[in-house]
Amino acid sequence: MPKERRAPSYTCAVWYDTHPVNDALLNFATSSGFLLSGVATAHGWHALAPYRWDVATGTLHRIEDLPGGVTHLAVTQPDGILVRAGRPLSPDDKHEVERRLRWSLRLDENLDAFTTLCAREPALSAAVLPSGGRLLRCPTLWEDTVKTILTTNTTWAQTKAMAARLVATLGPHPPEDPSLRAFPPPEAVAAAGEEVFKEQIRLGYRNASVLKIARNVAEGKLDLEALKDSDLPTHELRKRLLALPGVGPYASATLLMILGRYDELGIDTEVRSHVSRKYFNGEAVSEKDMRAVYEHWGRWRYLAYWFDPQ
């Protein structure tokens, strides 16, 4: 996934223009200092369907499948978090929206220890300030797992295209509007079969991994969401993630970050080039070199790298 320092790319989705949202339906407070725009754009997830970030209005759009059906949500921050929806929301819908947003925006995650440590490095502190160290995630670990797999060994443009095809092909939608698609649940993916993936969704060799995970979740053999509240130590959680098909060292570190565990650096070509450029004068670096640079950040290594200015 790209860091914010990459040129942002905003795809214009049809549903944004054709599905205006209603008046304020849900409004809840956030802690002081929380900045929606900072959290939404601190990494690239906002550009993957069914998320979309509108930079002009500071609105995080998302299509969500709620108890009352699929609808368009538009999230802004005039004061607290304001959510508008494409249809009236029932009390159950509102409860779900708030629960999912609290998780996705990390409203209940305390990163004070990290931001305090950052104060010793002004450039890093400035980079962290807009988001407070919070990186946007998806409502379910299922969705984050699939999207993480879609970032492996490919370009960001292809990751966005793969996510868009997955949502457009299998995402649930209101009966009257097939263009309004939420992220497909594992059951829908499992039911789709290999041919649909090969011909329409085209994830390449990632097809098999995504299908396998979807089937295991759908059949009750795998409970990804249980990992969100897990008390397991990080190394044990890492083992569980590495057991998933298509998830290796890079993807497991990314998913640990999603779960709020920042101990481990997700080594990939971007980390390699960043560390080489900034700390080794452009020379080739080993994995040991890269880890050594952020070692002293302890349980905050991932975030220390992520917000490390060029």
Added chain:
DNA sequence: TTCCAGGGGTAGA
């Protein structure tokens, strides 16, 4: 045509 992009799985040493 060939290379390669924010890797993962596997065999063989």
Added chain:
DNA sequence: TCTACCCATGGA
């Protein structure tokens, strides 16, 4: 534990 090789996809 380390290395080499292969794995779809699609843009350059």
